[in-house]
C-alpha cells in the first residue's frame with residue numbers, strides 16, 4: 001500500500017499516518033520529521049533547512065525529493081509507505097511521479113484531510129500546550145508568525161495538489177473535522193472502495 005496524506009498543518013496527518021502504519025504494516029515517511037532529524041544531527045541538509053523551517057517556509061524541492069527518494073529505497077519501505085508532508089508543491093508531485101516510475105512502484109491513493117481553516121490555529125495551539133505539558137521541546141515553527149507563513153505556503157503551494165490529484169482520479173477526500181476514530185474509519189472505508197489507482201495502467205507490476 002502506497003499512500004499520500006494531504007492536508008494543511010494541524011489537519012491530523014501525523015495521527016492518521018500512524019494508524020495507517022499499524023493497519024497496513026507500512027512505514028510513515030514524514031519529510032518534516034526527516035528534516036527535524038537532519039537538523040538535530042546537524043547534517044548538511046539540516047544546516048540548509050534549519051532557518052527556512054523555523055520561519056515556516058518550504059525548503060527547496062531538490063532537498064526533500066532527495067531525502068524521500070533515499071528513504072523509499074530502505075528495506076522497511078518495501079511493503080509500502082504513507083507520505084506525510086510530501087509532496088507539498090506541484091513540482092514535488094511531478095518529481096514523485098518520476099521517482100515512482102523509476103522504482104517501478106504505484107501509488108494506491110491520495111487522501112485529503114479536509115478541515116476548516118478556523119480549526120487549524122486552535123488545533124496547533126492545543127498541540128503546543130500538550131507538548132509543553134509533557135515537558136517536550138516545542139517545534140521552532142510552532143509560533144504565530146511561522147504558523148501564518150506555513151498556512152500561506154499551504155494555500156499557495158500545496159492546495160493546488162488537490163486539483164492535481166483529483167484530475168488523476170485517485171483523490172479521496174475525508175472530513176478531517178470529525179473525531180480521530182471517525183476520521184480513521186472514513187479513511188479505511190475510502191481505501192476499501194474500488195476505483196482506479198494513480199498511474200496503475202502505466203506501470204507494470206512485478
Ligand code: ADP
Nearest residue numbers: 009010031032053056057058059064085086088
Ligand atoms: P506541518 O504539516 O505541521 O507544517 P511538517 O512537519 O510536515 O509540519 O513540516 C514542517 C516544515 O518542514 C515545513 O514548514 C517546511 O519548512 C518543511 N518541510 C516539510 N516537508 C516539506 C516538503 N515536502 N517540502 C518543503 N518543505 C518541507
